[in-house]
Amino acid sequence: MQAKLAVIGAGVSGLTCGVLLAEAGYEVEILAEATGSRITSGAAAAVWFPYDAEPPEKVIEWALTSFDVLQRLSEHPESGVSMIEIRQLARQTEIEIPSWAISLGAKPLPTQSLPQGFVSGYRLKVPLTDTSRYLDNLVSRFQKANGRIRTQVHLKRLEEVPDKFPLIINCTGIGAKILRPDPNIEPHRGQVVLVPKMDLPCALVCDDSPLMYVIPRANDCVLGGTNDLSANWEPDPAQSARIVAECARTLGIKSPPILGQRVGLRPYRRSGVCLQEEQLRDGRRLIHNYGHGGAGFTLSWGCAQAVRALAASR
Numbered sequence: 222m223q224a225k226l227a228v229i230g231a232g233v234s235g236l237t238c239g240v241l242l243a244e245a246g247y248e249v250e251i252l253a254e255a256t257g258s259r260i261t262s263g264a265a266a267a268v269w270f271p272y273d274a275e276p277p278e279k280v281i282e283w284a285l286t287s288f289d290v291l292q293r294l295s296e297h298p299e300s301g302v303s304m305i306e307i308r309q310l311a312r313q314t315e316i317e318i319p320s321w322a323i324s325l326g327a328k329p330l331p332t333q334s335l336p337q338g339f340v341s342g343y344r345l346k347v348p349l350t351d352t353s354r355y356l357d358n359l360v361s362r363f364q365k366a367n368g369r370i371r372t373q374v375h376l377k378r379l380e381e382v383p384d385k386f387p388l389i390i391n392c393t394g395i396g397a398k399i400l401r402p403d404p405n406i407e408p409h410r411g412q413v414v415l416v417p418k419m420d421l422p423c424a425l426v427c428d429d430s431p432l433m434y435v436i437p438r439a440n441d442c443v444l445g446g447t448n449d450l451s452a453n454w455e456p457d458p459a460q461s462a463r464i465v466a467e468c469a470r471t472l473g474i475k476s477p478p479i480l481g482q483r484v485g486l487r488p489y490r491r492s493g494v495c496l497q498e499e500q501l502r503d504g505r506r507l508i509h510n511y512g513h514g515g516a517g518f519t520l521s522w523g524c525a526q527a528v529r530a531l532a533a534s535r
Contacts, residue, residue, distance in 0.1 A: 230511075251370045284523060290522040312339055392510050394511055444465055496508075
């Protein structure tokens with residue numbers, strides 16, 4: 222058995238790090254305030270796509286690593302991962318297909334296949350993680366590797382982690398603004414609406430303003446969205462109405478009934494994803510893994526592998 226370590230945070234980044242480290246033989250305990258739908262990961266649409274994260278060269282490297290892992294997981298339905306065609310759309314300008322997307326088989330969309338109001342787009346098959354199943358599957362895999370999760374842990378600073386843990390992995394997302402503290406973290410508020418399942422052949426995404434996405438899942442459909450600089454966790458009914466109206470217009474249907482509303486705070490970091498090691502004042506090792514913006518699921522496995530390599534470097 223290797224050293225004891227604590228992972229702080231039970232979002233997708235914390236759980237993925239926990240899984241890899243526990244399966245590598247570490248004695249791992251995840252410490253978190255909350256889990257499941259009460260955190261940003263539980264509110265995410267969670268379709269694979271590098272969005273709202275920096276720097277591009279590292280983000281794409283981590284994203285492509287995660288793509289490979291998630292694609293393999295999609296062969297096991299119980300994982301909560303499936304492959305879906307995503308259509309990236311633009312309203313005003315000719316969209317440029319990124320080189321990383323071309324390497325994954327992206328193709329331009331014929332003009333006649335574009336929804337009304339859009340002038341260009343491309344299609345690409347990517348992993349979709351159904352958060353209602355995927356996060357539970359990560360928890361199960363973590364516990365099978367003898368990992369433990371402790372919730373309702375409220376820390377004001379990282380030094381408060383019990384000293385029985387000589388190695389700490391900081392996956393606190395937006396919480397790193399206070400816990401580290403890191404002034405470069407800012408909350409990019411994302412609101413989504415859950416509507417009844419629709420028989421759609423693909424997911425639709427437009428990053429132009431207003432941000433719009435339609436993500437069909439096994440039991441429902443996620444409509445979005447927003448990307449505002451705000452720390453407000455409360456759903457805004459007016460925003461939900463706008464989201465539903467814009468998505469319905471794009472699909473050419475009547476507005477569907479709303480089953481639920483979710484809000485998450487994307488942990489965007491102005492200076493880029495923080496994935497590095499430092500030392501606490503008491504001498505303990507600390508590895509940071511936060512600041513993934515809107516790409517937490519997309520970067521999760523790539524960043525977790527980098528964390529595991531740092532942990533094993535001594």
